[in-house]
Amino acid sequence: MIDIRYFRFVFAxxxxxxxxxxISGVLTYLNLGFADGFFGIWMAGYAKAFAVAYPSILVISPLTTKITKAICVDKSQK
Incomplete structure (x- = not known):
């Protein structure tokens, strides 16, 4: 198993x-429909999307966590 200190990276x-x-599957379908070679085209798009998504989540998640904590209230604590 992976140590908990790497939680952020594993989660992302x-x-x-x-x-x-x-997202890549939906966009491929919306742009091409179920065309010949759909799966291969989807997987190529998926690889590119993942290459952008992973670092994006690592960069954006601390900010989104702070924003979410600022706008959410634990009403059970009152």
Missing amino acids: FIMALFMSLI
């Missing part, structure tokens, strides 16, 4: 895997 990796897979 897994999030990027699923996010880029879904």
Whole structure:
């Protein structure tokens, strides 16, 4: 198993895997439909999307965590 100190990196990796897979698949379908070679085109787009998604999540997640904590309230603590 992976040490908890790498949680941020593992979380971002897994999030990027699923996010880029879904988005690249939807965009490939919307642009081409189920054309010949759809799967190969999708996987090529997926690889490019993942290459952008993973570092983006690593950079953006601390900011989004701060913003989310600023706008959310734990009402059970009152």
